[in-house]
Amino acid sequence: MSASGQNGEQSRKPIVIDTDPGLDDALALVLALRSPALDVRAITVVAGNVSLSACTGNTLRIVEAVGPASVPPVHEGHARPLSGRVARAGDVHGDDGLGGITPKYPVRELAVTGGHATQAMVELARQHGEALTIVALGPLTNVAKAIERDRSAMSGIGRLVVMGGTDDGKGNITPTAEFNFYSDAAAAKAVVRAGLPTTLVGLNVTRRTLLYKDLFHQRLAAAEPARLRSFLEDVSHPYFEFGRKESGSHACVMHDPLAVGVAIDATLVNTERLPCDVIDTPGLTRGMMLVGRDASSAAMAPAAVATEVDADRFIDLFLDVVCSG
Numbered sequence: 001m002s003a004s005g006q007n008g009e010q011s012r013k014p015i016v017i018d019t020d021p022g023l024d025d026a027l028a029l030v031l032a033l034r035s036p037a038l039d040v041r042a043i044t045v046v047a048g049n050v051s052l053s054a055c056t057g058n059t060l061r062i063v064e065a066v067g068p069a070s071v072p073p074v075h076e077g078h079a080r081p082l083s084g085r086v087a088r089a090g091d092v093h094g095d096d097g098l099g100g101i102t103p104k105y106p107v108r109e110l111a112v113t114g115g116h117a118t119q120a121m122v123e124l125a126r127q128h129g130e131a132l133t134i135v136a137l138g139p140l141t142n143v144a145k146a147i148e149r150d151r152s153a154m155s156g157i158g159r160l161v162v163m164g165g166t167d168d169g170k171g172n173i174t175p176t177a178e179f180n181f182y183s184d185a186a187a188a189k190a191v192v193r194a195g196l197p198t199t200l201v202g203l204n205v206t207r208r209t210l211l212y213k214d215l216f217h218q219r220l221a222a223a224e225p226a227r228l229r230s231f232l233e234d235v236s237h238p239y240f241e242f243g244r245k246e247s248g249s250h251a252c253v254m255h256d257p258l259a260v261g262v263a264i265d266a267t268l269v270n271t272e273r274l275p276c277d278v279i280d281t282p283g284l285t286r287g288m289m290l291v292g293r294d295a296s297s298a299a300m301a302p303a304a305v306a307t308e309v310d311a312d313r314f315i316d317l318f319l320d321v322v323c324s325g
Contacts, residue, residue, distance in 0.1 A: 011037075012036070012037060012038060012039040013037060013038050013039060013131070013133055013263070013264075014039045014041045014124070014128050014131055014132050014133070015032065015038050015039065015040055015041065015132070015133045015134065015135055015263055016040075016041060016042050016043070016044060016120075016121055016124055016132065016133075016134045016135070017029060017032055017040060017042075017043045017044070017135050017137065017260075018043075018044045018045075018046060018077070018117070018121070018134065018135065018136045018137060018138060018142050018143060019043060019044070019045060019046070019055070019059060019137040019138055019256075020045070020046050020047060020048025020049045020050070020055045020097075020137065020138030020139065021049065021055055021058035021059055021062060021097055021098065022048070022049040022050075022055070022058070022093055022097055022098075022137070022138070022256065023092070023093050023094075023097075023098060023099055023235060023236075023238060023239040023242075023252075024239065024252070024253070024254065024255045024256040024257060025049070025058075025137050025138070025256050026058070026062050026098060026235045027232075027235070027236070027239075027254065027256070027257045027318075027322070028137055028256035028257040028259065028260045029043070029059070029062045029063070029066070030062065030065075030066055030228070030232065030322050031257050031260045031261070031264075031318055031321055031322055032135070032260045032263075033063065033066045033068045033072075034066060034068070034321050034322060034324070035260075035264055035321050036321075037264045037265075038260075038263065038264060039070075040068075040072045041072060041124055041128075041132075042072050042073050042074075042075060042120050042121070042124060043059055043063070043072050043073070043074045043075070044074075044075045044076075044077050044117035044118075044120060044121055044142050045059050045074065045075065045076050045077055045117060046077045046078055046117070046138045046139055046141050046142045047077075047078065047079045047080065047081075047138075047139070047141070048138035048139045048179075048180065048183055049092070049093045049097050049138070050093065050095070050096065050097035051079070052076060052077070052078070052079040054096060054097050055097060055138075056074070056076050056112060057102070057107055058096070058097050058098055058102070059074050060074060060107045060110045060111070060112070061098075061102065061105045061106070061107050062231075063110055064105070064107065064108065064109055064110055065105065065227060065228050065231035066228055067225065067227070067228065071110065073113035073120070074110065074112055074113055075112065075113055075115055075116065075117040075119075075120040076112050076116070076117060077116065077117030077118060077141065077142040077145075078117070078118075078141040078142055078145060080141075081139055081141050081183055081184030081186070081187060082141055082144060082145075082184055082186040082187045082190070083184050083185050083186040083187070083280060087173065087179070087182060087183040092242055093238075094238060098235055098238075099234075099235065099237065099238025099239065100238065101234045101235060101238075104234065105231065105234075117142045117146075118142055118145045118146040118149055119149070121134065121142065121143070121146040121154075122146050122149050122150045122153050122154065125146070125150070125153040125154050125156065125157050126150070126153045128157070129156050129157065129158075130156065130157065130158040131158055132157045132158055133157070133158055133159045133160075133161060133263050134157060134159075134160045134161070135161045135163075135259055135260055135263050136160065136161070136162045136163065136164070136180075136191075136259075137163050137180075137256040137259060137260075138180055138183075139180050139183040139184035139187060139188075140162065140164065140180065140181075140184055140187040140188050140190075140191045141184045141187045143160070143162075143187070143191050144184075144186075144187035144188075144190040144191050144194075145187075147190065147191065147194050147196070148190075151194070154194070154196060155194070155195065155196055157196065157197070158197065159197050159198075159199060159263075160191075160196045160197060160198045160199070161198075161199045161201060161259050161260075161262050161263050162180075162191070162198060162199065162200050162201065162259070163180065163201050163202075163206065163255055163256050163258070163259035164178055164180040164181050164188060164200065164201075164202065164289075165178050165180075165181050165188070165192075165200050165202040165203075165276075165278070165289030166178050166202040166203035166204045166289060167200075167202050167204040167205075167289070167291050167305055167306075167307060168203070168204040169288070170203065170204075171203070171287070171288070172203055173287075174284065174286070174287065174288075175284075176284070176285050176287075176288040177285070177286060177287030177288050177289075178202060178203050178287065178289070181278055181287040181288075181289055182286060182287030183287075185278055185279065185280035185286050185287040186280045188278040188280070188287065188289075189277065189278040189279075189280045192276050192277060192278050192289075192301055192303060193277065193301045194301070195301055195302075197304075198303040198304065199262060199266075199269075199271060199303070199304040199305075199306065200276065200289075200303050200304065200305050200306060201258055201259045201262055201269065201306045202289065202305070202306065203255070204306075204307070205258065205269055205306045205307070205308065205309040206253060206254065206255040206258050206259075206309075207253055208309050208311045209253065209254040209257075209258050209309060209311045209314055209315065210249075210251040210252070210253060210254070210311070210315075211251060211252050211254055211315060211318070212249075212250065212251045213236075213240045213250035213251065213252075214250070215315075215319070216236060216319070216323075217233070219319045219323040220232055220233065220323050222323055222324070222325050223322065223323040223324065223325065224324070224325045232322070236252065239252040240252055254314070254315070254318065257314075257318055258309065258314060261314045261317055261318065262306070264317065265317065267310075268309060268310050268313060268314050268317070269306040269307075269308060269309045269310075270306070270307055270308040270309075271304040271305055271306050271307060272304070272305050272307050273302050273303070273304055273305075274291050274292065274293060274302065274303065274305045275291070275292040275299075275300030275301060275302050275303075276289060276290060276291055276292070276300055276301060276302070276303045276305065277289075277290040277292075277300045277301065278290065291305060
């Protein structure tokens with residue numbers, strides 16, 4: 001390998017993706033696995049949109065569809081939330097998590113790697129320290145348990161990017177709560193309070209990132225290999241259909257892909273360092289993210305809260321990476 005090639009390898013950011021696929025998780029994983037800026041060192045799976053076993057199978061079939069040159073290990077994590085109450089999102093993602101397409105994409109080659117997700121996360125945190133980014137796309141159960149296992153190692157990572165919560169109080173599973181925080185409010189509270197170098201990419205910014213069907217299919221025509229192109233056509237169809245039913249527009253909201261985008265390029269969002277917390281008690285406000293902007297919030301934990309997004313630049317980045325030849 002040439003010196004420039006070696007430098008290219010060294011410049012790729014080591015990351016761990018914690019995920020619960022999920023239609024938008026699928027798009028996010030394709031972005032991460034194809035990005036020349038990222039080195040996916042492990043994918044850890046958590047129950048969320050569907051059961052743990054379904055999320056694990058979906059992760060494996062997504063990786064197989066991408067066919068990366070270097071296949072990251074896939075580690076199973078927690079099947080139940082710390083808060084004890086299970087929430088699912090089959091109404092959005094289908095009973096199988098991928099809009100009913102899983103029979104067309106059986107897992108043929110890959111298998112789960114031994115070792116629990118939280119242990120794998122901790123070991124990579126110890127190994128890479130400040131160089132490591134963890135991107136959490138699902139409920140925060142695995143991340144919370146990894147912090148509990150080794151707070152020092154997890155506190156030493158460079159960045160934790162969380163797709164979760166919202167800065168405007170407008171939820172997507174209850175009037176006030178975002179799905180991931182609601183699904184395991186106790187874990188969300190523990191992670192937000194842990195004081196890691198956390199960036200919160202919430203609904204207030206992800207809702208502004210719309211991928212339109214016509215544009216996606218236009219760009220997808222150039223995507224290679226063919227198996228990935230077919231997979232992306234199939235997995236995006238139910239997501240576009242959900243968008244049409246919700247808003248009347250053939251567009252899907254890029255919740256999880258934006259979090260991966262922020263791991264690639266932090267300047268895609270503007271952030272404010274603000275004190276935050278999460279309500280984990282039962283009731284109408286369970287999973288609600290609290291953001292303090294006055295002196296009364298002094299006891300809350302600070303995080304970088306995404307407040308603005310360059311949506312057009314993100315969509316361009318996503319299409320350039322995912323639909324490349």
